[in-house]
Amino acid sequence: MKTIEESIEIEVPVSTAYNQWTQFESFPRFMDGVERVEQKDATRLHWVADVGGEKREWDAEITEQHPDQRIAWKALGQEGPNGVVTFHRLDDARTKVMVQMDYAPEGMKESVGSVVGLDSHKVKGDLESFKHFIEGRGAETGAWRGDVES
Template sequence: MSTIEQGIEVDVPIRTAYDQWTQFETFPQFMEGVERIDQLTDTRTHWVTKIGGVTREFDAEITEQLPDERVAWTSTEEPKHAGVVTFHRLAADKTKVMLQMDYEPEGLVENVGDKLGIVQRRTKGDLERFKQFIESRGGETGAWRGQVDRPQP
C-alpha cells in the first residue's frame, strides 16, 4: 500500500472550497485521467478513469463527510484505495486543502509508476488545477451540505 499526502492553499473561503469538492461530477475538469464521475447516491460514486491508455471503472463509497471539515472515501472493489480531504481555514478568504490517499498499485506499469513518483506528481497537479478552477470561477458550481457519519466499529 502506498500513501500520498499533498496540500495546497486556495484563495477562497473554506465553505467555497468544501462545497466545490462535494461536486464530484466536476472532477474531470481538473483531475488528470478522470474521464467521468457519476453521483449514484448521496454516498456512492462511479468513476471512469483512463491512465496510461488503461481505462478502469470502479465505485467509491463516502465513509465520512463533515461540512467545511472533511470528506473521506474508500473504493468498494479492487484495486483498493481510500482517502480523506480536509479543509483548514487560514483566513476569511484563504483555505488549506489537504489530501491523503492510500492506494494499492496493480501490475507492473502501476508499480513502476509508483516507484517513480508519478502518482504523487499527478496528485500535486490535480490540486494545482483545483486551485486554478475554484479561484478563476470565484465561487462553487454547487454544494452538498449533508453529513455522513463514520460507521462505528
C-alpha cells in the same frame, strides 16, 4: 499499499473550496485522467478514469463527510483508492486542502510510476488544477452540505 499525501493553499473561503469539492461530477474538469464521476446517491460514486493508459472503473463509498472539514471514502472492491480530503481555514479568504490517498499499484507500469513519484506528482497537479478552477470562478458550481457518519 502506497500512501500519497499532498496539500495546497487556495485563495477562497473554506466553504467555497468544500462546496466545490462536493460536486464530484465536476472532477473531470480539473482531474487529469478522470473521464467521468457519477453520483449514484448521497454516499455512492461510480468512477471512470484512464490510469496509465488503461481504462478503469470502480465504485466508491463516502464513509465520512462533515461540511467545511473533511470527506473520506473507500473503494468498493480493490480497483480504486481509499482516502480523505480535509479543509483547513487559514483566514476568511484562504483555505488549505489536504489529500491523503491509499492505493495498491497494479502491474509494472503503475509500480514503476509509484516508485519514481509519478502518482504523487499527479495528485499535486490535480490540486493545482483545482486551485486554478475554483480561484478562476471565484464561486462554487454547487454544494452538498449534509453530514455522513459511518
